[in-house]
Amino acid sequence: MLTFAKICMVSLVAVLARWCVSLGDYSGAGKPPMFGDYEAQRHWQEVAVNLPVQEWYKNSSRNDLMYWGLDYPPLTAYHSYLCGLVAKYLKPDWVALNISRGYESYEHKLFMRYSVLLVDVFIFFPAVYWTFAARKPHLTDQDASVKSYLLMLLYPGLILIDYGHFQYNCVSLGLALLAVTSLATNHDVLGSVLFCLALNYKQMELYHAMPFFCFLLGTCLRDIRRGGFWRLVQIGLAVLATFATCWAPFLLDLDTAKQVLNRLFPFARGVFEDKVANVWCSLSVLIKWKQMMTLEQILKILCVTGACLLPSSVDLLCRPSFTKFRYALVNSSLVFFLFSFQVHEKSILIPAFMLPLLVKDGQLVPYIAFMLLYPLLFNAFNPIRPDTAPPTDTQFCISCVGQVFLSLALVIFPPPAGLPDLFPLVISVFSCAHFLLFAAYFHYCQFTAGISVHHSHKTKAANGKNSKTVSKAMNKATVENTTKHKSMANKLKLRKKKHD
Amino acid sequence: MSRNGQDTSQWTLDYPPFFAWFEYALSQFAGWFDKEMLKVENVNYRSPATILFQQLTVILTDFVYIYAVKEIYQYFRSIQAKTADLENIFQSSSLVQADRHMSAAFWFALLLNLKHLYLYVAPAYFVYLLRCYVFQNKSDGSIDWQSLSIMRLLGLGGTVISVFTLSLGPFIMLRGLCHAYWAPNFWALYNVADKMASVAGTRLGFVPPGNQTVSMTGGLVREFDHTFLPSVSPLATLVLSGLSMMPSLLMLWARPRGPQSFVRALILCGFGSFMFGWHVHEKAILMIIIPMGLLILERKTDASLFLVMSTVGHYSLFPLLFTQCETPIKIGLLLLTTIYAFSSFSNMYKASGGPTRLPLLSFIETLYLLGLLPLEVYTSLVHPLIGLSQPLPFLPLLLTSVYTSVGVTYCWFRFYLNTYMEQEMSRSSKLEKID
Numbered sequence: 001m002l003t004f005a006k007i008c009m010v011s012l013v014a015v016l017a018r019w020c021v022s023l024g025d026y027s028g029a030g031k032p033p034m035f036g037d038y039e040a041q042r043h044w045q046e047v048a049v050n051l052p053v054q055e056w057y058k059n060s061s062r063n064d065l066m067y068w069g070l071d072y073p074p075l076t077a078y079h080s081y082l083c084g085l086v087a088k089y090l091k092p093d094w095v096a097l098n099i100s101r102g103y104e105s106y107e108h109k110l111f112m113r114y115s116v117l118l119v120d121v122f123i124f125f126p127a128v129y130w131t132f133a134a135r136k137p138h139l140t141d142q143d144a145s146v147k148s149y150l151l152m153l154l155y156p157g158l159i160l161i162d163y164g165h166f167q168y169n170c171v172s173l174g175l176a177l178l179a180v181t182s183l184a185t186n187h188d189v190l191g192s193v194l195f196c197l198a199l200n201y202k203q204m205e206l207y208h209a210m211p212f213f214c215f216l217l218g219t220c221l222r223d224i225r226r227g228g229f230w231r232l233v234q235i236g237l238a239v240l241a242t243f244a245t246c247w248a249p250f251l252l253d254l255d256t257a258k259q260v261l262n263r264l265f266p267f268a269r270g271v272f273e274d275k276v277a278n279v280w281c282s283l284s285v286l287i288k289w290k291q292m293m294t295l296e297q298i299l300k301i302l303c304v305t306g307a308c309l310l311p312s313s314v315d316l317l318c319r320p321s322f323t324k325f326r327y328a329l330v331n332s333s334l335v336f337f338l339f340s341f342q343v344h345e346k347s348i349l350i351p352a353f354m355l356p357l358l359v360k361d362g363q364l365v366p367y368i369a370f371m372l373l374y375p376l377l378f379n380a381f382n383p384i385r386p387d388t389a390p391p392t393d394t395q396f397c398i399s400c401v402g403q404v405f406l407s408l409a410l411v412i413f414p415p416p417a418g419l420p421d422l423f424p425l426v427i428s429v430f431s432c433a434h435f436l437l438f439a440a441y442f443h444y445c446q447f448t449a450g451i452s453v454h455h456s457h458k459t460k461a462a463n464g465k466n467s468k469t470v471s472k473a474m475n476k477a478t479v480e481n482t483t484k485h486k487s488m489a490n491k492l493k494l495r496k497k498k499h500d
Numbered sequence: 501m502s503r504n505g506q507d508t509s510q511w512t513l514d515y516p517p518f519f520a521w522f523e524y525a526l527s528q529f530a531g532w533f534d535k536e537m538l539k540v541e542n543v544n545y546r547s548p549a550t551i552l553f554q555q556l557t558v559i560l561t562d563f564v565y566i567y568a569v570k571e572i573y574q575y576f577r578s579i580q581a582k583t584a585d586l587e588n589i590f591q592s593s594s595l596v597q598a599d600r601h602m603s604a605a606f607w608f609a610l611l612l613n614l615k616h617l618y619l620y621v622a623p624a625y626f627v628y629l630l631r632c633y634v635f636q637n638k639s640d641g642s643i644d645w646q647s648l649s650i651m652r653l654l655g656l657g658g659t660v661i662s663v664f665t666l667s668l669g670p671f672i673m674l675r676g677l678c679h680a681y682w683a684p685n686f687w688a689l690y691n692v693a694d695k696m697a698s699v700a701g702t703r704l705g706f707v708p709p710g711n712q713t714v715s716m717t718g719g720l721v722r723e724f725d726h727t728f729l730p731s732v733s734p735l736a737t738l739v740l741s742g743l744s745m746m747p748s749l750l751m752l753w754a755r756p757r758g759p760q761s762f763v764r765a766l767i768l769c770g771f772g773s774f775m776f777g778w779h780v781h782e783k784a785i786l787m788i789i790i791p792m793g794l795l796i797l798e799r800k801t802d803a804s805l806f807l808v809m810s811t812v813g814h815y816s817l818f819p820l821l822f823t824q825c826e827t828p829i830k831i832g833l834l835l836l837t838t839i840y841a842f843s844s845f846s847n848m849y850k851a852s853g854g855p856t857r858l859p860l861l862s863f864i865e866t867l868y869l870l871g872l873l874p875l876e877v878y879t880s881l882v883h884p885l886i887g888l889s890q891p892l893p894f895l896p897l898l899l900t901s902v903y904t905s906v907g908v909t910y911c912w913f914r915f916y917l918n919t920y921m922e923q924e925m926s927r928s929s930k931l932e933k934i935d
Contacts, residue, residue, distance in 0.1 A: 005843035012836040
């Protein structure tokens, strides 16, 4: 069968899965006064299309920032503006200033769902396709890239959050993925520009900023005698130009720029949002962080995050390689998720741990369907399967049983009186323990990754073991992790062959 | 559930009794989800639990279909392994085995009592079972009239009658010739010819203008009074359907070559009823497409016909899924199955397309199938956008049914021709063997 036909079919399956989820409810459907993320996105369209650029992030009588004030970087705002223009053309009621709050209708829901599908198909799908097409063909499995494409597109976390909960994560993730692939194919400047765009769409991409910075700086420094300096200048100029373009309307006066920054990094809010599987939330069982938070402590948290980030970053800076870069992306995002504050569950797109959020949104049925489907698909289509044992490890099973049990508990049993948040909190702690283990494991992978390139023979066995564990871990790793490790394992194999 | 209210609901139960029993069985579980949905007064009742329950029942009963597909798959695998004789095992859309004629009769009677839609193909079952179970063949393949087995006839009849005694098939002839939206059959072409003739007649002054407006609006709702061509009575449709089936049944009777010719007759009966039946529902086209899928592995011509038929047939179901949110799903599913069918068939038959044609198809067939794209774009995008939804609400439906009925009619002719050729070829090869 033609690869083209296969790619078409896989894409269609992915679109169908997305659309089926989107038939359900969205976050905050019919729940005044604040509604949910769906209303936030609609509200931004309303603000962007009716107010001049400089007022988008400013509190005023026309723009009440207490009601879903814009708190994403400019590219999100521009995107909202474009969507708002279309909405205004189709039906002005959808984005009428101040009077359209909480607007909900069948047609409007369709419009919003289509707006997600459009950017998903035109940004995320090609990004994933390119990621796998750019890779050298797999040695034994002809369809490895099609299978990876399928697995990546059907990743449940992203689908449930974007099409159930309602968000546009596919844009920033797609751009970041494109950036990683650009670096893989030695298009450093293009990669930097794409990453800046991703960062300017969602500040959440800061999770990946450190590895990008260290990798690019590290390679430039390494090649300083062979044109590395010139490349560094090029990259620096490209980054500055991209930022300047994105921020141009807000740079006209300093106050506006400050105001935007203030909106993007709201240090005034608490240390974490809902029940999140990070360290601060887990520790709050013992210590009541929320009450005793001061600016000083916020700074301390920043320092902790920075310190945890340091080992992986320094390693990458001193011994830059693409393999290490990929591990560093995982490590950096895990560290950020675990230790930084004001974290939202969605920033780690892992379904098992988003359960409390999804139940709140009435997304239970699609959640169950996907959680059953994905592991099956994963086992059937995992391209590195031949040299790995099936994931029947005891640890993996224990972890799965734990997940199932907690999920059932959350859905079926009413929480004991006096402890209404018991189950979400237990799920958070449970997940946090997993993430800590993953962080430790992937750090180990990164530090040992450099060795495999030089001593290919010795590390053959180690590679096999790595990919085995990696494949097990993948079910849980973030979207980015999933691809990176899979492609990582394949890369390792290729490289091994080359050295032999 | 609870469709059995007399005047309480517009949804009177219009399926045969076993279907009612099936619904009754489901209602036993419905109470677990939401008791309110079982109250007869609650017409148009909906709650999240009700919707969840209704959809779960569809998913669960779908496993019957999955089971049938699995059986067919195993049957074809065994053909490929050349271990099984074609005569030995055969599965049809329900469970039919050539060796198990009695169980086939039982299952079919049961089926008929679930949905009277299956009456469409009943003649094929009747002739095949009578010919192959009640009578035996002579050594040259012709019928041995002496071999009439009374016991078998009684057994077969008894099975069927005992299933039917559990029910009384209600048939409703009160509805119009065509369903609310015209199924893509002969009558769609007939109606359109009539309409065009009456428009032309009005222009030329043959017909008073008053008549025309009546049929324009009334035609797509219930009864259709033809202005130019003679109106059609239920009896006429019955006779026409019967006539259109006759050749296929005669061929089956004359030379039954095992399950394959039975499936061919089954499909042709489905075609006959679909093309000329009274008040045909669009979904009845599945009665043709699904058995046709059983033939794709054997002959290239059947495979290429299946490609045309399934694409057009499934497209003709689009108007049934009319809500906007279903649009991506129906288009996605159609594209998915069509791309899969084309790529796997061209792989199987080592056929490749050219610059002007798709694999396995001729230039005209390709052009016809690609014509569905502009048709879909017009009906779902252009028509509402240029503001014709109000003055001409039925035009998209009309275009869809006329366009697809051309394709379905073409497939019917071609399939008859294929079946006839097959019959002739098998006869000549058999004669050669005897010589």
